[in-house]
Structures are given as structure tokens and as C-alpha cells.
Amino acid sequence: MKVSSILLLATALLTGPAVLAQQPAISEPLAPPPRPLVLRVPEAAQPVRLTRVNVDVMVVGRLARTTVEMTFHNPNARLLEGELQFPLLDGQQVSGLALDFDGKWRPAVPVEKARGQEIFEEVTRARIDPALLEATQGNNYKLRVYPIPAHGERRVSLTISEHLREKRDGSALLRLPLAFSERLDVFDLRIQAPGLKAEAVKAVRGLGGARWENRAGGATLEMRRRDYRPEDRVEASFSAAGGPLVTVEEFDGKRYFYAELPAPRTLLAPRPSPRQLALVWDASGSGAKREHGREFALLDAYFRALGNTRVRLTLARDASEDSGTFVIKGGDWSSLRAVLEKVSYDGGTNMAAFRPHAAADAVLLFSDGLGNFAAPTMPDFAVPLFAVSAAAAADNDRLRQAAEKSGGAFVDLLASSPAEAVTALLKQGPRLTGLRSNGARDLVAAPADAESGRLAVAGILSEASAILDLEWRQPGGAVERQQLKVGSAGALSASFAAQAWANLQLRQLLPERSVNRAAIERLGRAFGLVTPGTSLIVLDRVEDYVRYEIVPPTELRVTSAPKRD
Template sequence: MKSKSLFSMLMFSQIKFYLSLCFLLFIGTKTFAQSPELTVKGDDAEKVRMSQLKVNVKVVGNIAYTTSEMHFFNSGTRQMEAELIFPLPENVSVSRYAIDINGKLREAVPVNKNKGKQVFEAIEHRRVDPGLLEKVDGNNFKTRIYPLMPNGERIVVIGYEEELSAFDKDNLVYQLLSRYPKKLDQFEINVSVLGASAEPAVNGDSEKEIVFSKWNQSFNASIKKENYQPSEKIVFKIPVQQNVPSVVTQNVGGQYYFYGNTFVEGNKMFKKSPASIGLIWDNSLSCKNRDLKKELDLLDAYFQKIKNTKVTLYFLNYTFEKQKEFVISNGNWAELKSILQNTKYDGGTRFSQISFENQDEFLFFSDGLSSLSENLLPKTKKPVYAITSSVSADFAFLNFSSMKTGGNLINLNQINAETALDKLTNVNLKFLGIKENLTLTDLFPMEGTSVSGNFSFSGISLNPKNEITLLFGYGNDVVLERKITLDAATQNTTDINVEKLWAQKKIANLELEYAKNADEIELLGKKFGIVTKNTSLIVLETVRDYIMYDILPPAELRADFDLIKKQDQDRALAQQKNNWGSIESYFKGINAWWKNNVTTSPAALAKYKKQKANETIKGDPDAVLTIDEPVGSAPAMSVVEEDNAVYNAPKIEEIKDKKVASEEVVYVGYARMTTNSSQIIARDGDVQQKLQGRVAGVAVDTRNETVSSLNYSVTDTLTFDSKNKDKIWNPDRLYLKALASAPKEKQYDLYFELRKSQERNPSFYFDVAHFFYNQGDVKKALQVISNIADLGLENHQLYKTLTYTLRQWKDYDDAVFTAKQVAKWRAHEPQSLRDYALALEDAGKYQAAFDELVKSLEVNYYGEMSGQYEGVEDIILMDINRLMSEHPGLKTGKLDKKYLEKMPVDIRIIMNWNQMDVDLDLHVIEPTGEECYYSHKNTEIGGRFSKDFTQGYGPEQYLVRNAVKGKYQIKTNYFGESTLTENGPATVMLEIYTTKAGKVSRTLKTIQLGKVKENETLAEIVW
């Protein structure tokens, strides 16, 4: 019998947990999400909470260094896992990350993002606790907290530095918004302000509680509370010397890095009021929770200012649709405002759909996150004003888009209403560079940057003394100059890492064109320990882990690291593998099987069927306790081999519980469970082994032949119609029943009502999308299913689900994009590259598909992950073989000629799934009654089974060269998911290839499974 991996068994017994922790910290007027939101699946949700928060802030000049130390406590009896996802303001990145290892904080070190992900996942399977902090889409960061032991605590430290914005020419401002849903055992804030010209002022309710005291050259204040629930905003105004540019320098190897800031206020130049405006309103799901009031207030102020104009409204989500034209007269925009207030937010985002018509200017309200297409620069010569109130946004893209068109980025989290209106109504002052100075280099920000009040700059001087003349103006005309004097002798500082500030400014500039500058960004990120799109921060448990994976450890471990390396020169690095190394052995196996050319005569087939029918079960008659049909059995489906077979709607059938002796009966393999006894009776030893680890919380006691601690229930039923129609997940959900009973014209509105309690549930969108698809409303189905892309940032498992569905529904262009994203995020996974190759094939890009399949065999992964990736060669070889046969003329130079030998088969079945930590098994019952699966890989009629995957995504494959007439049943055993994020149930994709008269037909099926299941019928093929 098959035994599950220790990892899967342990993880399966845990409660699934998802924590999205967002900190809302306003620095200057910048917003950093800092109010924690805790979401826990399971009965022990209330047991996990943040118990302590300690924030330390040091302000030097206009730079604030913030460190948040967060303590998470699990008062429950189960081991838990958490994920933190939090956004940071524009141009700010995490530069410190630490977690506690064996009770002591350990600092993280920089690593290539892809390598960090591989190392983290490899070590994770040893059940130890590495830490990884990554930057994901937009300016969002995520990390994992694991394990949270019963009655235990974990500590996470996040640090970053950023520039304070000017409140006015006399003051900088620091605001802290701390709102928490539960009380904290301890809450502490310590603030130190160095070099302020006077004592900082405190506004708000804390004015009497917070008192700054002067000590040496700094002003200090602190708050300490116990059993406290922060719920107020604290505002510090920090005085600065008027009209005196602040400059600091740092000597690094004879190069003088400098950082300065100055207040720039030029004469306002009013722009001509636009006669026509294109208002592009992003109403995708990710924009649902943005600050609508701030955006409408800005529009109201703008229309009152310009009075008369014409506005054309466009909605942007999965589609881009022109809504209506509105005439604004004397500032009256009530009709347009009403529509925006009542806009429904639905679907993913495709910026590629935007079409810029002939308007005088465009107002683009969005978070800048395009979940279903590349972020494309606007194709217009008219100014685009990118306006965002979303804390989680791609500020770099929005800023670059507006800058390139002559508009402005208006970040409503960062600027007040007056400044925002000024950016819309006036031609903004721009930074035009500096007067020629050959002894200055690498000056940032870039030319063309808008200037509004406080302006900071950084660069490198080749001389210890120098003079910079900053130029500002409109268009190409300089209207203002500002001279800055550099003197390393008087401006040198030990309080600020000027070189690192320069690096952050350079990275922010380079990320405006990330694809072009990726390599340089990675080098800077690694050098300075800054998290970027391709640089992460990692914490490993032992010194030997750092040595094995060739990662330089933090300072505290360097002595041990160097000593071990010196004493153990021959210590091997972690083994790097790829599938190409074993491709020949897999090819020989398939080729030998194919050349064996098993055929079954009708007489032999009849004899075999008769023999199977006469077989009887030997031994104890109580070994198999089957009394009736299994609960939830479903009618079968025939798959007719047609070109491009299209599936239609299944019928929704209600599951009827079956009762035996007043007990609800569920059959699990060869055992019976009764709900009132909470036991599984299993006298046969094989049955006990079969049950072991198959059901959540089940432990087999062989002494009294019972299985206790039961946690199992009747789950979903899969249904088919009788004419080879679309097989979907039929979970008998109440929301589907509600939709089915509603009038057709009201179903979409009802969907929004039902969504209120299901918004983060991927299965809800999967179900509802299939509901609309089966009614023939493909457009609405695609709109609904696309929401899955907006449920998680760089969530490859959700994107796999989406890719499977898009391929099945023949939305090939979108499937290529989603598959490409997964291949980019998971470049070390051959399965993800295979998915991308098949999507390319769907889209008619056959050569690219072939090249990607070959590439999937070449990717390197660590040997500890062999269980996840090794064995996919079997499937990829047949993909390559089929692709070459169907599309002759491909350039196959990368392959040895021996692999070009054609090996056509009558039936090929592949089962893929989207989650790594689940165990699914493909079973094919042939017309003879013989079952082909992981422990019986070769059958009498020539059926062949590939490697059994107990870890990873599979896939698993069944082949038969000479199919016999009859019915082939496709089944699966599903042993539950152990992943601890909101990815929903496992999604399965079946690929069914049949060949007749040399012509290949393909059928794709996307199926979502519920909980633990055995012997689940997915489809049948009639040959």
C-alpha cells in the first residue's frame, strides 16, 4: 500500500491558517498599512493573536528609520502557520528583517529571489523554520511565520527607512496611525529626533501623554502601555531651519556619496482647462476597497475649478468598456458622481485592453496592478494623470506612465487635497537636472520628476568639496536654480548610511523600467540588503545550511561559517539537479514499452473478463464491510473522441444521504464509518494500512481494530451528463441553488449579494463562473473567473487554477499570460514551464511551446526537492513526441535524434493539480476491469503508468498503445490538502488525448475537489 510522506501527513493534521497583516503607518503623509487583520480557518482561530508591538523611530534630518518588532502568540494546542502581507509607501523598501531562531533574533541576509524561494522550500521540508521576506506585485511584501507552536510565541522584526515629506516649508511631519481589533499585552513606541531646530510638537489626543525631552543633541519621547488597544492617530511636527538645504555626505573608498533635501516652491503656471476628459475607472476586484471618498472629493474640487467640460467614462477590469459621455456644466457632475458611487467591482485587470481615444487629457484611477496582462505604458500623447488612493499599488508603474505623457502621479495617500488639486490644475514644476559638472555622477531622481514642495536628491561626488546647481522649470525652460555646496569635512555623518539612501533612490529610478534594469537592481539589492523585485531577505537555521546553499550568513555567524569552511574544504554544496540528466533512462523505458506493442485479441479479452468475474475475496468475510452503494456515487460520463470536443452544462443534482440502522454511513475504501459512533471498523490489516494517514485526524489502533479521532464528512459529488458534456465540480452549494432559482436577468446582481460572505473564497468564483458558462454566458463566466487573479499577490497556485480554466474555455491569450506569470515566479519548477508550453501550443505558438518543453527539462533545482520534480520527464517526453508529430517542421536541434522517434498511442490521460502539498492519485480502470495506478503500473492490455507523485503537483500519466474496445474509467484518490493559505480546494486538470486514424483529439477538464476522497470518478472514455 502507498504511504504518504511525513511532511504531508503532519501538515494535513494542521488547521489551515491565513494571516494578512497590514500595518498603517503614515510617515510624512505617506501611508503604510498598519492595522492587523487576522483570519484563521478552524476552531482555534481566536487562539492566535499579536501579543506585543514595539515600534522604534529615529529621525535624522528628513530621514525616518522605523523598526517594528511584532510578537505573535498561539494559546491553542495546535501548531499553526501564518503569512504576513503588507504594503509600503511609494519608493520605500524593507531593508531589515529578522526572526527568532531558538529563542534568539537572527538577522536576514540578501539573496536572489528565485534562489531564496528554492532554498526556503527545500529546507522547509525538513520541518525546520527558515524565514523569507519577498517583494511581490506593486510595493507589497510578504513573509511567513512558522511554526507557531502551541502556547508559544514567534518574533518578527521589520525595518525600513524613508524620507519625511514637508508639511510646509517650516516643518516635517510624522504621523502614526495605530488601530488594532484586539488589545495588546504590551504596546510601546520610542521616538528619537536628532538635529531638530526646536522641540517637535504633538497634535491629537496624545498631546498630553507624549512629552519630548531634550538630551544632548536629540529630542526623545516614548509611550508604554499594557493591556492596551491602540485606536488613535499620533502626529509629530518636526521643525526645520527655513530655506537652508540639508546635505550629508559619506566617504566610501574615495567616492563621496551625498544626500540632500530642500524646499522648492516655484511660481504656479495654470494649465488650459480641458474641453474633454477621458475618465478611466478601474473597477476590478483589487480596487474594491480603495478610498472612494478621497477620489470623489478630488474630482469634485477639480470640476468646481474648471467648471465646464465633457467627460467620457470608461470602466476597466477584465474588459475595457466605454460607458457614457457626461456634460459638466458650472461644476455640476451629480449624474457622473452617482454612477461612480454605485460602481460594482468585479474581475481581474487587463491594462492591455485600454484604448486611448481623442481626449484632451485622461484621469486614470487605479492601483496600477494588472493581474491579467503586462503593465503597458499608455499609447497616447495626451497627458495622463494617474490617481491612486490604494495603499497596495504599483507606484513605479503609475509614476512612469504619467511622467512619460506629461501628466502627474497623484498619490492620495501621500499628499493632501490641496496639493492633489494643484497637480491637476497647474503645470507642475519639473526637476531639469543640474548645470554641467563632470565631477558629479549618478544623480537621482531622474530628470522630468515633478516637484511639489520638499525635494530630495542624492548622487556621488568625485571630490570632497563640490558645488551642485539644481535646475527646475516648466517644459524645457529653467525658471529656478538652487545652489548646493558639498563639503565632506563638515557634512560627514555617522548617523545616516548615505550610500544606502543613494542606492534606494537609484533602485526606485531603475524600477521605473524594471525589465531593462533587472540585473542592476539585483546587484544593488544584494549589496545593500534591500528587498527588490528580484532580491529577497532570508534567514536559515544552521551555519551548515548557509554553507550548503552558498549563502553568506549574518555577522553573528560569520566566525563559525569561516571556521567550518576552512576545516571542511571538501564539503559539498547542496546538489543541483535537473530533469535532463535522467531523460535518457525515462526515454528508454517508454520506448521499450511502446516497442513491446501489446495487443489483446477478442478471445483473450473475453477470457480475462471471465476470470475477473469469477474471482472471489479470500479470507475473513468481514474484511470488506460493503453493505450498499457508496454515498455520493455519481452517474458516469462518456467521452466521445471528437475534434475540439466542447462540454455543456451538467445537471445539478442533490445528494441524498443514505442511512443504515439509523446511522449515516460513509465508505472509505474498504471500511465503514458511522456518524454516531465516530469510528471506522477495519479488521483487515491492509485496510488499516490503507486508512492510515488518509483521513484528517485519523489514527489506526491495530490492537482493538478501530480507528478513532474521526474527522470526516460526506463531501462533494461530481456529476456528468450522458453525452460527453462538461464535467464540473458540483458541490451542491447553497449559493448555486440560489442562483439557479433566480430569474436569469437578476442572477448577476444576486452574485454580488452572495459574494459578500465569499469574497476571499476562490471556489466561489470557480463555481459561479461555471454556472454562467453552462448557461452560455461565456463573457460573464470569464469576468467572474478572472477574480481569482486578484485574490493573491504572486499566488502561483491560484494562477494555475485560472490557467487550467482559461485553457479549457479556449481563452488562449489570457491563459498564455497567466501561465507565463507562474513560469516566471516558479522558474525552478518543470511543471510550471510545461504548463506554459502547453498554453503556448494552444495559442498556435508551436516552436515556442517546443522550446519551453525542452527548457523544462533543463531547469535546476535542489536535490531535496526531487520528490516534487523528478519523474515529470515521462510526461514531457510524450508531450515533445506528440508536438513533433502534430506540427512537423519544428526546429529540434536541441534534442538528440533518438528522441525524435515517433511513439503514437491510442489513449493518453494526464492528471495535473495546482497545489504542492496534496496527495492525489490517478487510477484508470480498463474495459477488462483491471486497474492501472501507482502500485500496478502495467496491465494485460498494455496500459502503462508513470511515476507516483506523493509530493508536488504531479502530473501522473496513463498510456495505452493499442486500446481495446470498451469503457475506460478515470478516477482519483484525493488525500486532502495541507497548504495553509486561502487557495481553496485542489484544482485538477485532466488532459485526455485520443488518436484514431493518425488524428489526435484532445479534451481538457478542470475540476475542483473537496476534502478527502477515495475512488472519485472524474470521467469515462468509451473506445
């Protein structure tokens, strides 16, 4: 008899008032249905229950690290193997796994993905305790655990890192994976926000009865419930810090820093109106799953704002198809819309086909970014690319990177409000064009948040402290320079910096994972991250790590060191 315990993960919704004089005919994005976390125990005669959950969250600026400790109870009279399948939201990533051994947590270590699968199968046949966590498709994960003892319990700890989504008011939105389908015997939650006052934090939903308190170091919320089922959507918002924040961490003999600072504040400037616009429409088989109503509504608002332009249409499948030129007058694009409404969606997605057939002032691409044919990477665009996603299953990181690299913008119609969607196509702000330091190396930055204007930067300190030199180019071409001092003095107390640096590096590499496979695997192995090429594994005995040539966790390294004569 197959038995599954199903848990639901919450998703977030960003909405806000319109900022345009004329509201486009696009409804606010609806929250997608909860995505389930599923425990599969095929050989269980009685359901294996999740009985206790302990959640500990640390929020620093736009970063959050959430540790979820779960206790599973097996009422059956035999040992069982379980497989925990769970999705994460956009911006979330598994950054840690631990398994309970006799009351002590043993952290997982990284292993090459295929090798991890082989080892798990071998040690399971030998009836030795292993756990293996690996990425599947998209932002989905699978955790295999053996054994879940007969009439006993097994505890598993997952750590999730997240770059918090921004709300329209510039605050950061924390989304917690706390929505479960069954009542828990015990539920504990703690959220800490170093450097923030309790007044700067509020519960958006799902934390009724819990109160924020000012404690040493920052705002804290704690709650404990028994015989309790958390609400389906649990969210909290954190006001943006006024000035810069810095955290520093020593990791593997290096000192990493992570910093956030406000970008130069300027009003958004109008983008030049394209006289010739290249419209690339992904007509592959997966294109049928996009929400075309939202796409048409965006085009209607965009062309109404432009007034007059010429559009060269390209249909992209396994090859590109030149589908003609359309003249837009007074915002009337009815002839172009009639062609798009009759598109047949079939074939594979060759991203080389995204290249327009003729020169243009800008490129407007509608696609899910999922390539499965020929060219493994997005083409380079010599003019601004505006990439629009309207599919639940999409490679938004790939689309976002290509758009930002070209000086354009990325729009997610399933997450953006109507005003945000159109504004991204019509307006532009300052761009970071230079990042240097004489006291730090391997610098990496994430794009500044659209509303708060805050920029995330990370790197490795080669001196006790360093001055970062940032160069910004304003929409009109003017250059503005900015400096930030980073170091341990005044830094917040949080062990975030090393993995934050690694995650920012991964953010740049993952969109073209087939090209960057080796670099992605190196980062995963060095920082204990689950990537398309690396998994996390926990083994029972020191000799198992030695046998499979896996570097054991720190607690076992002294035991596993060779003896001297």
C-alpha cells in the same frame, strides 16, 4: 485548532482648509479601516501571544527608519511554525529582518524569491531554525518563522523605511505601526530626530503623556509602559528644516549621500486650459471598486473651473473604445456624466488602451493602474497626463510616474483634500529638469513635495565632497539654477544614505517591474531589500549558508571562510 494573534496597523489622513475660492463638492477623505497584522499558528492548541514590543525610530528630514522588535510567547508543549502576515502603508518598505539566536540578533541576507521558498521548506523539514520574509501582493509581506520553542519565546526584528507623507502645513507626518489588538506585557518606544529641536516636533495622536526633549544631536522622545495597549493611531509631525540637510554613509566600499534641499520658491501658476481634453476611463472589472462619487465630484469642480472645453471619451478595458465627443459649456458636463454613470465594468486591463483615440491638449485618466492584460507598461504621453486614483487597491507609483514624466500630475482621491485634488489639475510649479555633478555619480531625485517644496537627492560620491548642479524650469519657461555642496563635513549622523539611494532607484523601477525585473533584483540583493524578486532569509548554521550558496551575514563570514593549509 487554528489560532491567530491580530495586530492593527495605523493609517494616516491628510486634511486641510480649502485654498480655492469655491469649495468643490468632495468630502474630506476618510481614513481606511485599520489593516491587520496577523500571526497564524495553525497547530497551536493555545494562542501564541505577542508579549513585548520595542520600537526604535530615527527621523532624518523626510526619511524615517523604524525598527520593531517583537517577542512571541508559545505556551504550548511543542515546537510550532508561525506565519506573520502584515501590510505596510503607502511609502513604507521593509528594509531589514533579524532573528534572535541565543540573545544575539542575526541579520537576514537577500535571496532570490523562489530560491528562498525552496530553501525554507528544506531546512524546516530538517528541523533547523530558518526565517523567510517575502513580499506578497501589493505592499503586503509574509514572514515565516521556525521554530517557536515549546513553553518558550522567539524574538523577531523588522526594520521599516519610509518616505514621510507631507501635511498641508509642510511638516512631515510619521505613522507608526503600533496599534495592536491585545495588551502587551512591556512596550518601549524611542524616537530620535537629529538636527531638530523638541519645539519642532509634536505628537499628533497616540503618544499621550510622552514628552519631547532636547538631547545631544536632536529631539528625542522615550516612553515605557507595562500591561499596555498602544492607541490605534500613533502619529507625530516634524517641521521642515529651513535649509539643506545631508547624511553620508560608507557601504560596501562606496560613499553614498542623501540630501534634502528647498526647491526655488515660486507661486503656483495656472496650467493652460485644454481646448481639447482626452478623458480615459478605466472600465475594466477592477474599475467597479473605485469610489466613483469622488471621481464625479472632482470632474464637477474641474469642469466648473474650466468653463468651456471639448472632451473626447475613451473607455479602456482589454481594448480601447471610442465613446464620443462632448462639448462642455459653462461647466455643464451632464451629458458626459450620464454616459459615465451607465458604464459596465468588466474584462481585463490593457494599459495600451489608455492611449487616447485622438490628439488632445491634455489627458485625464481615471484608473487604479493595475494592468493584467497584454502591454506590461504604461504608454508614453506626449501631452500632460493627469492620473487620478480612487481605489484602495491601486498601483499609485505607476500612475504617479507616468503623470510626472509627462509634465502632468497625480491625484490620490483617498488621501488628498478637496482643495489639493483640484489644485493639482489647475496649477503647476517648477520642474527639476537637470541634475549633474563632477564629484558624484548615479544621481537620483524624488519629486519635490507640493507644500514644503523640499527635494530629495541621493548619489555616490567619487570625491571627498561634491557640488550638485540642479536646473529648474519655471511654469513660464524661465530656467533657474541651484547648487548644493554634499560631503561628510556638516552631515547628520545617521546610517541612511545607502538604502535611501537604493529606495529612490527602486521608486523609479518598480512602476514597470516586468520590464525592470533584473535591475530590481540586483538592488534588492545588494542592499538587503524585500522586492518582488528578492526575499530576506535567516539560517541557523554556517554550513547551511555554504550548502545553499548564500553569502552569510558579516558575523558568520570569518567562521565560514575556507581553511588554509
